[in-house]
Structures are given as structure tokens and as C-alpha cells.
Amino acid sequence: MQGNNERLKAEITMALHEVKDPEIPSVSVVELGMLHDIVINVQNIHIKMLPTFVGCPALDIISRDIKKAITEKIAWVQEVDITFVFDESWTTERISEEGRQKLKEYGIAPPPLKYKESDPWHVDCPYCGSTYTTMENIFGPAACRSILYCRSCKNPFEAMKPVSSL
Helix, strand or coil: CHHHHHHHHHHHHHHHCCCEECCEEEEECCCCCCEEEEEEECCEEEEEECCCCCCCCCHHHHHHHHHHHHHHHCCCCCEEEEEECCCCCCCHHHCCHHHHHHHHHHCEECCCCCCCCCCCCCCCCCCCCCCCEEEEECCCCCCCEEEEEECCCCCEEEEECCCCCC
């Protein structure tokens, strides 16, 4: 039974790779490290997700998209329940390597792999890789991003703010 359960969880996880972050459509919720747990009870599944930020306005959209992806791709599922877990914090260290690459390809500098609140935040340009960048505005188009400028290739770009575990 254990092996079957793992196979079913893998099938669900594959479907969740189709669910993109509404604010960063090149990256899935799995690649962002938002998937916390999958609980299977016969034909009903409960998916637990970690929001990237407590006040994220996209949680309803993500929830809707998860239900749609699973019910369209997995015939045996009858009911999908989604909850967002707030007793454990999401950190940018949860972003997969594939997710980090997709952020960069989308024009968003990924956060540093290891980050402590006391460390200075250094951001390389996602377009040319230059380290000669400056912060234009700590407030970007979403709570999780800032606006920077590359002095080498002269492009403005966004950077995902690092969030570390306390």
C-alpha cells in the first residue's frame, strides 16, 4: 500500500507542475516550493500548500488552479481540498533549481541560495549576469519582488526578495 500511495502522490505532484504562479507564470507552485503535503483518502485528496507571503493576493487563484489541474488530469480523484499552512514559513530556499532557472529566464533575478537576515542582499542581472546592479525600488509589482537596474546592460529588472527561516 505504501508504494501505491507514493505513486499516487507522484501523479498528483506531476499535475501540480502545471499550476503556475499567477504573478510569475513561468514557474509552477511545485518549483516555488509551495507544496507542503499531499494526503490521499480513497478518491479524495487534501493538498497542503505554503503561501510565499501571508498576504499573498493570489491564494484563491492558486487554489482554483490546483483543483482544476487535478480534476482534469487525474480521473480517479473525486474531491480536492486545499488548505494553506501558516504554522510553517515558506522560504526562498525551497525554490527548486529548475524554478530558479525559470525565474531568471522570465527576467526575475532569483534570490540567493543561502541567505541570513544579517547578510547584505546581492543581486546579479538575470539578463547579462553582471554584478554591477543597483536597487531602484525595494517595492516591486508584488510583495515578493523589488525593482533593480543593471548598470552594464542598462536593463531594469525584478528580483525576488530573499526570505529565510528564522
